[in-house]
Amino acid sequence: MRDKLLHWLDTERDRQLEFLQAFTRIDTCNPPGDTTEAAQFFRKFLDAEGIAHRTEAPQQIFPNLISTFEGKSPGRHLVLNGHLDVFPIGDRSVWKHDPLSGDIVDGRVYGRGTVDMKCGTTALLFVHAYLHRLRHELPGKVTLTVVSDEETGGRWGADWLVRNCAAEVLGDCVLNTEPSGIHTVRFGEKSMLWVRFRIAVPGGHSAYPHTSPSANKIAASLIKDLEAIEAMVPDEPETVRQTLQRGEVMEAADRSLGQGGAGVMRRVSVNLGTLQGGVKINLLPAECVLDVDFRPPVGITRAAVMEKVTAIVARYPMVSVEELLSGNPESTWSDPTHEMMGHLTRNAAAALGYPPQPIVSLGGTDTRFWRRAGVPCFVYGCSPAGMGGIDEAVSIAEFRHVMHVHALAACDYLMAGRLSG
Numbered sequence: 001m002r003d004k005l006l007h008w009l010d011t012e013r014d015r016q017l018e019f020l021q022a023f024t025r026i027d028t029c030n031p032p033g034d035t036t037e038a039a040q041f042f043r044k045f046l047d048a049e050g051i052a053h054r055t056e057a058p059q060q061i062f063p064n065l066i067s068t069f070e071g072k073s074p075g076r077h078l079v080l081n082g083h084l085d086v087f088p089i090g091d092r093s094v095w096k097h098d099p100l101s102g103d104i105v106d107g108r109v110y111g112r113g114t115v116d117m118k119c120g121t122t123a124l125l126f127v128h129a130y131l132h133r134l135r136h137e138l139p140g141k142v143t144l145t146v147v148s149d150e151e152t153g154g155r156w157g158a159d160w161l162v163r164n165c166a167a168e169v170l171g172d173c174v175l176n177t178e179p180s181g182i183h184t185v186r187f188g189e190k191s192m193l194w195v196r197f198r199i200a201v202p203g204g205h206s207a208y209p210h211t212s213p214s215a216n217k218i219a220a221s222l223i224k225d226l227e228a229i230e231a232m233v234p235d236e237p238e239t240v241r242q243t244l245q246r247g248e249v250m251e252a253a254d255r256s257l258g259q260g261g262a263g264v265m266r267r268v269s270v271n272l273g274t275l276q277g278g279v280k281i282n283l284l285p286a287e288c289v290l291d292v293d294f295r296p297p298v299g300i301t302r303a304a305v306m307e308k309v310t311a312i313v314a315r316y317p318m319v320s321v322e323e324l325l326s327g328n329p330e331s332t333w334s335d336p337t338h339e340m341m342g343h344l345t346r347n348a349a350a351a352l353g354y355p356p357q358p359i360v361s362l363g364g365t366d367t368r369f370w371r372r373a374g375v376p377c378f379v380y381g382c383s384p385a386g387m388g389g390i391d392e393a394v395s396i397a398e399f400r401h402v403m404h405v406h407a408l409a410a411c412d413y414l415m416a417g418r419l420s421g
């Protein structure tokens, strides 16, 4: 079976690449996040392969595809997950390679979303098709989920599917191809806590500072206090702690996330995203609004961060607090010693010459919705470098590598399900 997979992975290289280029030419920028044309493009491919599928579209412009097939005998249910929507393009004129071109230059496919995650979603589509061709030999069941609305929170995409089509999409294990860097497999991710601080004071003429405090000066002091939250010490589950503290893991994390990323992976980050205060140079600012993005690591709950926030704000009676993004899951993690980690690592190492290391993702992915439901998820994808930026481009070699590793890991996982009875 592995030979057949390797054969298709190799002989259909042109078809895989052409699909990725054509997918890149379909605008799926979010906002607005309209993925109807892209979903149709995927359906056409599945139809051509004779693979059954259906569409769930809780919002018309956010279709989600579900494609399930059964193997020859009962076994494990493997789920493959990727998203269709991508970051916005911004000013198109500053791109050297048009963001909707899919042009190939020096071994890279150019275009918005090629890294995050059109290459990964394309890879899983082909993996799904190849596994489907082996369905008379494979045990178990495979479900491909191709979703919308990832870049804006997943409410109408993965979150919706997991809540409303649980029996079909939850499965026993999830593979996802978000850009992780080929040196690392991500078994968990930090969570998000978005908080708006509103400072309101009387204000007045700047020549009369004795008549009112300044909302902006209070903001400056508040920001300093909030930064202290970064010092919170996580209470990591033992298996996570043992994994992350290994020298080679921290090294790989720095390589994958950028120097310093390994430290950020294990602590709360505090980003003052926007700050709006005052209206004029010679007025005492009466209002200042700060939007702060906290990213708690595994081992620190959002509630624990919120408790610190509340304690800090209690020292500032003129500050009110509003939590944005409510209902977002906690930081999620799957067992880094899970069997799937072995399949991914072994197959990747055979191709790379060294094993990728298990780390926690700084950013969020749709896997959090599956992990929240108790399903183990593992993320392995191309290098995140350049994602969301100008002249985003994915390495064709990495695109092929990712497809190769997922195809073999998926096959090994399903086969091991038969062996373990």
Ligand SMILES: [Zn+2]
Binding pocket: 083, 116, 117, 150, 178, 179
């Ligand atoms: Zn993504």
